[in-house]
Structures are given as structure tokens and as C-alpha cells.
Amino acid sequence: MSIAREAYRALESIVGPEHISEDPVTCRAYRTKSYRRETAYETICMAPECVVMPKTTDEVQRIVKVCNRYKVPYTPTSTYWYATSSPKKPNELMIDLKRMNKLEINDKHMYAIVESGVVYGQLQQEALDRGLYTMVSGGGSQVSVICNHINQGWSPLNYRTGLIGRRTLGIEWVLPDGEILRLGSLALNEDDYSWGEGIGPDLRGILRGASGWMGAMGIVTRLATKLIPFQPERLEPTGISPDTTLMLPQNRIRWYNFNLPNRESLERAMYELGWHEIAAAATKVPVLWRYIARAKSKEDFWRLWSQVTPEEIASTHILRILVVGYTSEEQLDYEERVLMDIMERLGGEFRRTKPSDESWIKNADSAGMWWMTGGYVSIEYVIETIQHGVKQGVAIADLKKKFVPPLVNDFGDPGWFQAVELGHGDYSEFLTYWDPDDKEYYKADQMYLETMKLNIDKGFYSSFLNAQPIWLTGPAFGPNYHLWQIRVKKAFDSDNLSNPPGLECYDEIVERSDHLTRDWEKGSMEEVV
Amino acid sequence: MVNPPKLEQYQYDMERCIHCGGCRWVDHIYTPGVRFGVKCPSIARFEFDEYAAYGREEIGLALLKGELDYSPRFIDAVFQCQLCGACDAGCKRNLDLEPLLTLETLRARCVADGQGPLPAHKKVADNIAKTHNRYGSPHKNRPQWLADDIKPAAKADMLYFVGCASSYTATSLAQATARILQASGAEFMLLGGEECCGYPLYATGQVDAFIKQMERNLEALKKSGASTVIVNCAECYKTWRVDYPKVLGKSTADMGFTVMHIVEYVDQQLKDGKIKFKNPVEMKLTYHDSCNLGRLSEPSIYWEGTRGKYGCLEPSKEYRRGTYGIYQPPRDILAAIPGVELVEMYRHHENTWCCGAGGGVRDANKDFALWTAQDRLEEAQDVGAEAIVSACPYCKENFSEAIKNGKEKLKAYDIVELIAQAMKVRGGKR
Ligand SMILES: Cc1cc2nc3c(=O)[nH]c(=O)nc-3n(C[C@H](O)[C@H](O)[C@H](O)COP(=O)(O)OP(=O)(O)OC[C@H]3O[C@@H](n4cnc5c(N)ncnc54)[C@H](O)[C@@H]3O)c2cc1C
Ligand code: SF4
Ligand code: SF4
Numbered sequence: 001m002s003i004a005r006e007a008y009r010a011l012e013s014i015v016g017p018e019h020i021s022e023d024p025v026t027c028r029a030y031r032t033k034s035y036r037r038e039t040a041y042e043t044i045c046m047a048p049e050c051v052v053m054p055k056t057t058d059e060v061q062r063i064v065k066v067c068n069r070y071k072v073p074y075t076p077t078s079t080y081w082y083a084t085s086s087p088k089k090p091n092e093l094m095i096d097l098k099r100m101n102k103l104e105i106n107d108k109h110m111y112a113i114v115e116s117g118v119v120y121g122q123l124q125q126e127a128l129d130r131g132l133y134t135m136v137s138g139g140g141s142q143v144s145v146i147c148n149h150i151n152q153g154w155s156p157l158n159y160r161t162g163l164i165g166r167r168t169l170g171i172e173w174v175l176p177d178g179e180i181l182r183l184g185s186l187a188l189n190e191d192d193y194s195w196g197e198g199i200g201p202d203l204r205g206i207l208r209g210a211s212g213w214m215g216a217m218g219i220v221t222r223l224a225t226k227l228i229p230f231q232p233e234r235l236e237p238t239g240i241s242p243d244t245t246l247m248l249p250q251n252r253i254r255w256y257n258f259n260l261p262n263r264e265s266l267e268r269a270m271y272e273l274g275w276h277e278i279a280a281a282a283t284k285v286p287v288l289w290r291y292i293a294r295a296k297s298k299e300d301f302w303r304l305w306s307q308v309t310p311e312e313i314a315s316t317h318i319l320r321i322l323v324v325g326y327t328s329e330e331q332l333d334y335e336e337r338v339l340m341d342i343m344e345r346l347g348g349e350f351r352r353t354k355p356s357d358e359s360w361i362k363n364a365d366s367a368g369m370w371w372m373t374g375g376y377v378s379i380e381y382v383i384e385t386i387q388h389g390v391k392q393g394v395a396i397a398d399l400k401k402k403f404v405p406p407l408v409n410d411f412g413d414p415g416w417f418q419a420v421e422l423g424h425g426d427y428s429e430f431l432t433y434w435d436p437d438d439k440e441y442y443k444a445d446q447m448y449l450e451t452m453k454l455n456i457d458k459g460f461y462s463s464f465l466n467a468q469p470i471w472l473t474g475p476a477f478g479p480n481y482h483l484w485q486i487r488v489k490k491a492f493d494s495d496n497l498s499n500p501p502g503l504e505c506y507d508e509i510v511e512r513s514d515h516l517t518r519d520w521e522k523g524s525m526e527e528v529v
Numbered sequence: 530m531v532n533p534p535k536l537e538q539y540q541y542d543m544e545r546c547i548h549c550g551g552c553r554w555v556d557h558i559y560t561p562g563v564r565f566g567v568k569c570p571s572i573a574r575f576e577f578d579e580y581a582a583y584g585r586e587e588i589g590l591a592l593l594k595g596e597l598d599y600s601p602r603f604i605d606a607v608f609q610c611q612l613c614g615a616c617d618a619g620c621k622r623n624l625d626l627e628p629l630l631t632l633e634t635l636r637a638r639c640v641a642d643g644q645g646p647l648p649a650h651k652k653v654a655d656n657i658a659k660t661h662n663r664y665g666s667p668h669k670n671r672p673q674w675l676a677d678d679i680k681p682a683a684k685a686d687m688l689y690f691v692g693c694a695s696s697y698t699a700t701s702l703a704q705a706t707a708r709i710l711q712a713s714g715a716e717f718m719l720l721g722g723e724e725c726c727g728y729p730l731y732a733t734g735q736v737d738a739f740i741k742q743m744e745r746n747l748e749a750l751k752k753s754g755a756s757t758v759i760v761n762c763a764e765c766y767k768t769w770r771v772d773y774p775k776v777l778g779k780s781t782a783d784m785g786f787t788v789m790h791i792v793e794y795v796d797q798q799l800k801d802g803k804i805k806f807k808n809p810v811e812m813k814l815t816y817h818d819s820c821n822l823g824r825l826s827e828p829s830i831y832w833e834g835t836r837g838k839y840g841c842l843e844p845s846k847e848y849r850r851g852t853y854g855i856y857q858p859p860r861d862i863l864a865a866i867p868g869v870e871l872v873e874m875y876r877h878h879e880n881t882w883c884c885g886a887g888g889g890v891r892d893a894n895k896d897f898a899l900w901t902a903q904d905r906l907e908e909a910q911d912v913g914a915e916a917i918v919s920a921c922p923y924c925k926e927n928f929s930e931a932i933k934n935g936k937e938k939l940k941a942y943d944i945v946e947l948i949a950q951a952m953k954v955r956g957g958k959r
Binding site (some may be wrong): 029030102119120171239241242246302371485 | 544545546547548550551553554556557558559560562563566576578579581583584585587588591596597600602603605618619621622623624625643838839840841842843845846848850851852857858873878880881933
């Protein structure tokens with residue numbers, strides 16, 4: 001099969017013959033693989049029929065218009081970390097945005113304008129060189145800044161930098177039908193990216209909501225992100241792979257690890273840091289991660305992890321805190337003293353930690369996080385309150401017991417949670433690992449579905465709505481949340497060409513899977529509209 | 530017993546590649562920004578994903594599973610790659626996978642299936658078969674680089690393996706190397722009737738021809754009685770030190786001889802006070818880590834075992850991650866030369882950007898080789914260097930040609946030229 005000849009010729013005339021290919025070799029190379037090995041999600045992904053590589057917004061717009069004219073479904077891709085950037089329907093066009101890699105920094109107004117091929121490591125370095133910084137997705141320094149801004153955006157640094165939606169300024173957006181929409185100040189002046197709100201209703205909510213559309217709402221071609229003043233000292237790169245890191249200037253940046261007596265005191269500590277307006281990040285990491293970080297190899301990890309006891313997990317409540325003297329060394333000293341006071345009161349036991357960027361500032365790379373087992377998926381991620389995050393983590397950990405094995409036993413660890421926006425909110429993420437070669441690999445999918453039902457049952461929230469069956473979670477979170485999602489999607493993309501099945505992706509996964517059963521009422525998108 | 534690695538051995542590695550791009554980007558710790566932020570020349574030049582390690586692994590897997598056939602695009606994707614190993618070091622920062630061995634064996638598979646070698650590679654192989662050097666020059670001319678003042682011993686523990694480039698096209702480098710050895714008091718012998726090390730064969734998938742070449746060289750070494758092979762070419766270095774044992778199914782440590790690059794020798798002599806740099810070289814230099822001396826030069830460690838639950842290996846395997854390449858000695862040498870100001874490019878050590886010549890690319894696609902070199906020259910200019918120095922004749926050759934074709938005012942040197950000049954031995958060149 002291939003895409004219609006007229007469509008191909010039209011696309012070729014836009015990008016030139018050297019930037020389009022429908023050779024089976026090219027198409028196969030784009031069959032995205034991911035860390036979600038053997039999950040139902042991965043099994044519905046397929047290779048595209050054609051790949052096109054635009055360089056400019058104008059080319060993107062014309063490509064999308066051709067797709068609409070000839071009804072060619074398309075999937076944008078930038079850095080491929082998510083299986084969602086793989087086609088899931090036959091005869092799809094893949095729009096590879098890696099050639100769009102311009103980065104401009106406005107020093108005076110402290111923001112960066114990026115195209116989709118620019119990755120976080122690059123942006124962060126350019127920012128640091130100017131005494132500024134941004135957050136880097138925990139996923140990795142090698143993910144596209146645009147993709148992360150419109151779909152996720154979680155990092156412990158959000159504690160100070162604020163959530164990503166607030167830092168997203170002017171946006172240039174090729175809508176699913178090929179029209180260009182400019183948001184924020186860009187709507188008034190095509191050169192001015194300096195603010196994100198308006199004009200009129202703030203359409204950034206439509207673009208990403210809690211978490212975005214995963215390519216099902218056209219293509220963002222340029223986006224401005226606010227950069228934040230950092231501190232003046234250089235973070236010195238050091239080491240040779242695999243042990244490379246940035247040394248933190250100890251007079252300005254320090255990590256502290258405290259083991260707290262119990263989960264309540266850890267939760268309390270997170271709140272107190274925020275009340276006192278100190279620190280740059282505060283995060284509780286899963287104990288499993290600490291073992292991964294310590295291990296020299298996969299075999300070494302399993303040797304270490306096999307010695308872990310449930311008691312160790314139950315008594316490990318490590319809070320990892322980053323303190324930055326943004327304005328002065330005195331600020332660092334002051335915040336350190338307040339931190340010590342809080343910890344003394346709550347019984348926090350100080351643990352040594354390395355004076356380097358082991359993760360988050362620029363050294364974010366979770367490619368290795370799933371490696372110890374070969375399969376990994378985040379079952380849940382949520383922006384809510386700290387209290388909510390902790391409770392939900394405990395409940396999901398309890399649910400997980402039903403699926404262990406084949407899921408890796410982490411002995412009731414409630415996952416990763418962190419304070420955001422000075423403790424006014426929380427980000428939590430619950431992770432599962434398994435061996436994709438295990439014959440019961442599908443239990444990861446089953447737990448995924450069960451978690452959604454647990455949320456509904458217990459009244460927990462989820463920010464993962466773009467990756468759940470809308471007919472299950474929509475009515476529960478709405479009651480008409482899904483109906484509005486469908487209406488918005490239909491208004492912008494009536495033929496569902498932008499990364500189909502889009503909204504109903506997970507519904508389709510459930511339908512196609514031998515291991516998942518739908519036990520909820522499924523409506524029809526057509527009927528809604 | 531030869532036991533060259535086969536594509537099938539890397540099925541797990543191909544299946545487990547997650548398209549994360551660690552093989553494409555410069556390690557984020559060292560990335561300077563968008564410009565010079567990529568370290569794989571192939572994906573930078575050709576852009577479609579089949580020109581990155583992850584794309585090649587995917588098409589290799591498809592071939593292995595019978596889901597994709599050979600085609601001109603397939604062959605192009607497999608061979609438009611310098612086998613520079615940037616991908617390998619990047620991937621192994623986080624993962625225990627073998628992208629480079631996968632790419633090497635994929636080439637070998639193409640050749641074994643009659644889909645290669647490329648005509649240009651075949652020509653080089655024919656030259657080697659007929660004249661024992663890659664250029665097809667008469668074998669009798671090989672020792673012509675020997676100047677009157679150079680007096681190798683008839684027998685010595687150290688054997689200087691000159692290599693094709695220094696024997697034929699870059700003879701001043703052979704002369705400089707020999708004079709450095711002489712001036713330091715080292716006794717060295719040459720291999721009478723020296724032949725190509727075989728790099729151009731192994732790198733282009735011509736494994737059978739490579740094995741023959743390797744066996745001749747090993748036999749000659751054995752006859753010579755020498756226990757240390759010293760080279761000034763990074764390709765020879767990696768071939769003797771890594772590829773011979775790898776193809777033999779052995780570890781470097783079990784080969785019964787030591788392989789040394791001239792920079793290791795000079796560095797040691799400098800540190801022991803046996804060599805002194807008296808002559809200043811007033812220049813702002815940047816050092817280019819050649820792939821084969823840097824990230825690819827770690828000794829081969831033979832592994833045999835099984836894969837179990839979670840993909841764990843029994844016994845555990847020690848991966849070659851590029852950590853222990855020869856990085857510091859050339860830098861220490863240059864820093865010790867009076868007058869030299871050494872500046873670092875952005876992509877260095879295991880993140881180095883290939884000069885462009887390796888993996889048979891200069892033979893089969895000179896445009897790509899020179900495009901790659903040009904990018905490196907721009908990086909050298911960007912850090913304010915007046916000259917780019919490497920420790921491999923092929924890097925120098927490729928840089929020099931790119932300089933000639935381009936606008937850069939840079940000069941390209943091989944490190945032995947500067948050492949010779951600093952030591953005031955003849956053969957030093959400015
Ligand atoms: C192991 C792991 C851990 C992670 N941890 C974190 C974390 O801690 N914090 C966090 O914030 N994120 C995290 N992520 C998410 C990761 O950072 C994202 O995947 C990234 O944000 C998006 O980059 P990508 O490479 O997935 O983009 P792609 O795969 O290229 O695209 C993602 C989606 O967006 C679409 N798309 C691509 N380009 C465009 C465009 N220009 N316009 C519109 N749609 C587009 C694609 O179709 C696809 O559906 C993690 C991911 C993984 C795999
Ligand atoms: S080869 Fe390694 S670094 Fe490259 S995409 Fe695959 S897993 Fe990632
Ligand atoms: S060996 Fe070099 S050119 Fe080839 S894929 Fe790896 S990084 Fe790219």
C-alpha cells in the first residue's frame with residue numbers, strides 16, 4: 001500500500017525529492033520502538049507508508065493541507081520517546097520534524113523560541129550560558145522541548161519554575177486542517193513571543209490541558225518558553241561516559257538527602273519547605289531508582305535488588321532537596337539553616353549525596369531507568385496536592401500486589417512524588433517494570449486499566465487522560481469531560497487525520513487486545529457531534 | 530580458530546533499541562547547544578532515520594526476521610556510516626547494548642549475502658590482495674619512506690608497524706615517528722614485507738579477506754619475535770588491538786603481544802623524563818580525538834554466555850563503553866610543548882565527531898567524508914584554533930583536503946609532526 005500518487009507528488013513538490021521517502025527501508029526505520037515493550041500500546045504501532053521532512057512552518061502548513069485535501073492521516077514526530085509518535089493506522093504519513101531545529105534566545109525578555117527538533121540539553125546549555133535556566137523533562141535531555149511543553153513537562157525543578165503551562169509563551173500552531181493559529185502576543189505581532197495569554201480565551205488550555213493531545217491536534221512549529229534567572233557560577237562538565245555529570249558550584253547549589261521517620265513526616269516536610277519558601281526542588285524518589293543509580297550493570301542491579309527487604313522499603317522515606325543560592329551565597333546559607341531546622345524538628349536523618357547533577361538540571365536521562373528489566377511504563381501521573389499524591393501512591397502500590405509477579409516487586413513503594421510550585425501542588429508518578437519476555441507480560445496492561453478504575457472508585461484524579469479510554473474515564477471525571485474533548489477534536493479535525501485514532505486511541509487498544517476486556521459503555525464520537 | 534561476530538548475536542540488541550537518540554546527540558553534559566550538538570555524522574548528513582544507529586538496527590532486525598529485503602536504499606543506509614562508534618559510546622552511557630557491533634556485523638552480512646562490497650571497497654580489497662596495500666602501489670615501494678638517517682634494528686622487541694598511509698602517502702609521518710623513537714633511544718625493528726593491517730577490509734564487511742590478512746600479519750609478527758607493536762596510525766592501532774582478538778574470539782590480553790600508539794610511548798617517555806621538548810611551537814591548537822584511538826581503542830574483552838530473565842547475562846559482560854580510550858596522552862603531550870596553547874572543541878573524548886574518513890566512507894563517498902571533515906573544521910574555528918591536530922594519518926589527510934576545498938584558514942597536523950618539531954628531530958614540520 002502507499003499514499004495516493006497525487007498526494008505524494010504534491011508533498012514532493014513542497015519539500016523536494018530529497019526530503020520525502022516512501023522507500024520500505026525508510027519507512028521501516030521509522031517504526032518507533034519504545035520502552036513500553038510488548039504492551040498493548042506498542043503492538044498497535046506500525047511503520048508509516050511515507051516520511052516527509054519539512055524545514056519551515058510554511059512547509060508544515062502546506063503538508064497538512066495536502067493531507068486534508070487527499071485525506072491522508074499523518075503523525076508528527078520529533079524525538080520519538082513516545083510510542084504515540086508511531087502511526088497506528090495503515091497508509092499514514094509521518095512528518096519528521098527533526099530538520100526544524102532553530103533556537104533563538106531573547107536575553108532581554110528572558111525567553112527562548114524553539115522549533116520542534118531542539119532538545120532540552122541544548123536549550124538548557126544555552127540558558128545556563130546566559131545565567132538563566134529552565135526545567136528539563138525527567139524523561140531526558142534528548143527530548144524535544146516543544147513535545148514536552150505541549151504534552152508533559154514534569155520535573156522537580158517545577159517546584160520553583162512553576163508548571164510548564166505557565167511558562168509557555170507565544171505559540172505558532174498549524175491546526176489539524178492546516179490553518180495557522182498564533183497564540184499570545186504572536187496573535188498581534190508575528191515577531192513578538194513575549195506573552196502567552198489571550199487574545200481572548202487562553203487557547204493554551206485547548207492545546208494541552210493537563211497533558212496534551214499527543215499529536216492529535218495538529219503541529220506546533222514554534223513555541224516560546226520563559227527562562228528563569230539562575231545563579232552565576234558555571235556548572236562544570238566532568239567525566240567520561242558512562243560517568244559524566246556536571247559539578248555543582250558548592251557555594252551556590254547543593255543537594256541534601258534526608259531520611260525521614262515515616263511517610264507523614266516526609267509529606268509534612270514537603271509542605272514546610274514551601275511554607276518557608278525555601279529550596280529549588282523537593283522530591284521523593286522510588287527506592288528502586290536509588291538501586292538503579294548505584295548499580296554498575298543490569299546483573300549488578302539484580303544482585304543488589306535481590307537483597308532488598310520489605311522492611312527496608314517501609315523504613316526508607318528519603319526526601320531529596322535541591323537548594324540554590326539564586327541571588328547570593330547568603331541566600332543558600334539562609335535556606336540551608338531553615339532546612340536544617342525543619343529537618344531537626346521532623347527527625348530527618350542527613351545522608352551524604354554527591355555534589356553533582358545526578359539528574360534534573362541538565363543530566364536528565366531515563367533511558368536507563370527501564371533498562372534493568374527491559375520493560376517499563378508509568379501507570380499513572382498526576383498533578384494534584386501533596387496529600388493526594390501520597391494517598392494515591394499508597395493505593396496504587398496496594399493494587400500492584402495483585403500483579404506481582406510478573407511486575408517487579410518493589411514492596412509497596414508508593415512511587416515518585418514531589419512538591420511543585422512551592423508546595424501548592426504535587427506531581428506524582430507511579431511506575432511499573434517487567435520483563436517483556438515474561439509470558440504474562442500483558443499484566444502490565446491489565447494493571448494500567450485497573451488503576452483507572454481504582455482512581456474512579458476512590459476519587460483520585462489523573463493527568464493521564466490523553467492515554468486512557470475516554471469512554472471509561474471521561475464520564476467519571478466529567479461527567480461530560482470526554483464529550484467536550486470529542487467536540488473540540490471534531491471542531492478542529494473533523495476527518496480525524498491528525499495522529500489517529502487520537503482521542504480513542506486507548507479504546508482501540510482495548511478492543512484490539514486479547515488480554516483486556518471492556519466492561520464499560522462505549523459511545524460513538526459521531527453521535528456526540 | 531576464527532570466530533567473527535555474526536548479526537544473529539545482536540538480535541536482542543536490535544530489539545531492545547528504544548529510539549531514544551542517545552546515539553545521535555552529544556552527551557547532554559557536554560552539549561554546547563544546537564550547533565555541534567549532534568555526534569553521528571550519518572544522521573546529520575542524510576537526516577532520514579535509516580541513517581542513524583537506531584534506524585539501521587531496525588532495518589537489520591527486519592532483515593534478520595525476513596521482513597525486509599535488500600535494496601539499493603538498504604545498502605546505502607548500511608554503508609553511509611563511518612563506523613565511528615559515537616553511537617556506541619552514547620548508547621552505552623545508559624544501556625548495555627551493542628550498536629556498533631550490530632552495524633559491523635550488518636555490513637558483514639550484506640557482503641556474505643552477496644550484496645557487497647561496494648565497488649570502491651572491492652577495489653581496495655583487490656589492491657590489498659595484489660599489492661598488499663590499499664592504494665594498489667607496488668609492494669616493493671613500501672619501505673621507500675625510510676630516509677638515510679633512520680636505522681631500524683634487524684631484531685628488536687619493539688616492532689614499528691608503519692601502515693599503508695605512512696608508508697605511501699604520508700611518508701613524513703613515518704619518518705617523524707621513526708626519528709622520535711630513535712631520538713628517545715628506542716630500538717625498533719620493521720616487519721620485512723609489511724602488509725596492510727586489514728582495516729579497510731573489516732570496516733567494509735569483507736571479513737573473509739580480513740581474516741586472511743590478519744593471519745598473515747600475525748604470522749609475520751610471530752616470526753619477528755617482537756612483543757610490542759608500535760603504530761602511529763589509529764586505524765592500525767584499533768585493528769591490531771581490538772579487531773584481531775575480536776575476530777579470533779579472544780581478549781586483547783590473551784594475544785601475547787602489546788599494541789602501542791606512538792602517543793602512549795611519547796607520553797610515558799615524557800613523564801619519565803626521557804624525552805624533552807626544547808623547541809617551542811607557537812600555536813593555538815585543538816586536538817581531534819580520532820575515533821579509532823579514542824572511544825574505539827579499548828581492548829577487546831571476549832565474552833561467551835547466556836541471557837536469562839530480564840535479559841541478564843551469565844556471566845556478566847564487561848562492556849566496552851569508550852571510557853578507557855587513549856584520550857589523555859595526546860593532550861598531555863601537546864600541553865607539554867612550549868608555546869602551544871591547547872583549546873578543546875565541544876565534541877571531544879568519547880563524544881568526538883569523526884574526521885569523516887573512516888569505515889570506508891572516504892573510498893566510497895568522498896563528498897560525505899569531506900562534508901564531515903568540514904563540520905569538524907568549523908568547530909575548530911569556532912573555538913579559535915589555528916590548527917587541528919590528530920593522531921592518525923587518515924584524519925590529517927581528510928582534514929587537509931577539506932581545508933584545501935574550503936574557506937577555513939586552519940592548518941591540519943599529525944601529532945608526530947609537532948612532537949618531532951618540539952624534540953628538534955628532523956621530520957618535524959610547520
Ligand atoms: C522513560 C520515560 C520517562 C519520562 N519521564 C518524564 C518526566 O519525568 N517528565 C516529563 O515531563 N516527561 C517525561 N517523559 C516524557 C518525555 O519527556 C516525552 O516523551 C517528551 O516530553 C516528548 O518527547 P518525545 O520524544 O516523546 O516526542 P515525540 O515522540 O516526537 O512526540 C510525542 C507526541 O507528540 C506528537 N508530536 C511530535 N511533535 C509534535 C509537534 N511539533 N506538534 C504537535 N505534536 C507533536 C507526536 O505525534 C507524539 O504523539 C518520559 C518519557 C519516557 C519514555
Ligand atoms: S542505539 Fe541505543 S542510544 Fe540509540 S536509540 Fe537505540 S537504545 Fe537509544
Ligand atoms: S558509527 Fe558513527 S556514523 Fe555510523 S551510525 Fe554510529 S555514530 Fe553514526
